[in-house]
Amino acid sequence: MGKGLFSAKSIQNQLFWSTFMSVLAVVSYAQEVINTNTHRLEQVADGVYFATGTGDIYTMSNALIIERDEDIVIVDSHITPAAGRALLDSIRIVSDKPVTTMINSHFHYDHSNGTPAFGEGLEIIGHQVTYDKLTGDPENEHTYQSSLRRFDSTVARLENELSNVTDSDERRQIQNQLDYWKRHVEAQSEIVFTPPTQTLRDKMTLYRGGREIQLHYFGRAHTGGDLAIYLPDEKIVFTGDMMLGGISYMGDGYVTEWADTLQGLKGLDIELILPGHGPRITDIERISFVQAYYTDLTEEIRRLKDLGYSAEEASARADLRQHEQTLGVRQLGANLEAVQRMYDIWDGLIQ
Ligand SMILES: [Zn+2]
Structure with missing residues (x-):
């Protein structure tokens, strides 16, 4: 399902487009979208890409790619190592710099289980709570367990539908969906929970490579350790799941504290919110609604x-x-x- 403008098929084409796009970006800053085989990379600032899955592989969550002078920092890694590898392949279309650093917005499986795809020497930065969760008993976290049941029941439902449908077009459609979800379930067998190598409790700032990246903890919200990843020069914040366009999953949340935590987020000078799921948010007022x-x-x-x-x-x-x-x-x-x-x-x- 290569969608949209530039579903370049060969690597050469992709490199051509990436060069072409970066030239374009100079004149038409923060407007470009690059579609790879698995991702939509939205250039939200010079060298900063908001990555969302386009459906060829199940990614579930969004990621952020931040290019520095010598390397690349990414925020969140998707749901499986296979999805993480697809993200890395997509990154290769826009940059050949090494991915040295991963920031975990929070501990949830769908944001952190792709991490092993980025290699052994990776620096992984997360909140202390994220570390505690990923070194605790992540396999038996109820949110992870319920996701496994959900994917299994999706496969069972589609198998059942397939056995009840005779129309060949419909069968093909269901078969495609079934193959997609089976691939995902299979990809889960490769999961190795990978905790941060470096933690923070309140705030950390990375200054390397001509880019200031601030990591803020404003309090408990969607989990006990949500980070807002803030680029002050670009006025962009990646909020993970503490701030989505609508209501977030609350199964590990602290609803009574959530509004106060979002008050902290409002203290940042922001023009663009990039959530852990769903499209970019330009209407900053949405924080108040949520x-x-x-x-x-x-x-x-x-x-x-x-x-x-x-x-x-x-x-x-x-x-x-x-x-x-x-x-x-x-x-x-x-x-x-x-x-x-x-x-x-x-x-x-x-x-
Ligand atoms: Zn989450």
């Missing part, structure tokens, strides 16, 4: 808990529909996993 949701969710669930409702009941009754305009919340209710976790935190079962 912040308001977590604040209201906290208040609403607290109110229902105080009335004596169970987590299940609170999850069904919570009314957050005032966020329909900004976040598309049309249905009554809130995510049960998130609500249960809020209860557990309030009840002192989770620290």
Whole structure:
């Protein structure tokens, strides 16, 4: 599924296009998109590319490529070593510099399990919590385990659909999807959880190679150790999953603290937000929309808990529909996993 403008097939073509694109970039700064066989690389500043998967291989999360004078720093590595290798292949289309440094936005499997693809000598920087999670029992983290079940059930569902469909076009379509998900499930067998080699708790700044890269921890949000990766000169921030265009997965989150953490993010001078999933965000005001949701969710669930409702009941009754305009919340209710976790935190079962 090579999409769009430049689905160059041969390496030579790709090199031609990459040279051509970098010339173009001088005149038309921060506008270019390069489509490789597996990725869409959006040039968001000179030498900075926002990488999103285009569907040939399952990547699940976004990544950021930051070129320095002598080397390349990337933020996040996708979901499997195979997806990480595809990212590396895509990087090779825009630069032949070595990838020396990986920054983990957080510990989740879909952002960090591609790391081994970038070789042994890699410097991996992450929050202390990310280190603790990836050296703890990452294989049995509930979020990772539920993803394995989800992919298995996707394969089972497609196998079932295939056995019930007779139309040849439809069969071909389902078979393609099935092959895609089977490839992903197979790719999981190669996973080796790879922790940071260097950690921080609050802030770190990298100055090497003509580029300032700031790593900020503003507090707990999507996990206990989310980093915002900030390029002050470019006014760009990569937020991992602490700030998406909408509501993030809350299964490892700290909903009651999330809005405060996003307040820290608002303290940065930013013109562009690059989230861990979904497209770039130019409307910086979205931070306030998302912040308001977590604040209201906290208040609403607290109110229902105080009335004596169970987590299940609170999850069904919570009314957050005032966020329909900004976040598309049309249905009554809130995510049960998130609500249960809020209860557990309030009840002192989770620290
Ligand atoms: Zn995540």
